[in-house]
Amino acid sequence: MWIVRxxxxxxxxxxxxxxxxxxxxxxxxxxxxxDIFPNIDIPVIPVAWTYPGxxxxxxxxxxxxxxxxxxxxxxx
Numbered sequence: 413m414w415i416v417r418x419x420x421x422x423x424x425x426x427x428x429x430x431x432x433x434x435x436x437x438x439x440x441x442x443x444x445x446x447d448i449f450p451n452i453d454i455p456v457i458p459v460a461w462t463y464p465g466x467x468x469x470x471x472x473x474x475x476x477x478x479x480x481x482x483x484x485x486x487x488x
Contacts, residue, residue, distance in 0.1 A: 457483060 419426050
């Protein structure tokens with residue numbers, strides 16, 4: 413109940429505090445960083461294959477997809 417008594421004795425103090433909150437809120441909101449996705453150092457392994465005679469769909473089905481499955485299970 414002390415805050416109620418303080419507010420009744422000093423109403424202008426709380427009016428000024430409320431105005432400061434309203435005035436400073438846009439500044440604080442605009443300068444607060446929003447980080448939805450943190451920076452994560454994901455390991456990248458570049459691999460290049462050349463198979464003459466295979467079209468891209470066959471190369472993906474026969475080599476790339478199984479290789480990706482092996483890598484995702486082995487990389488920690």
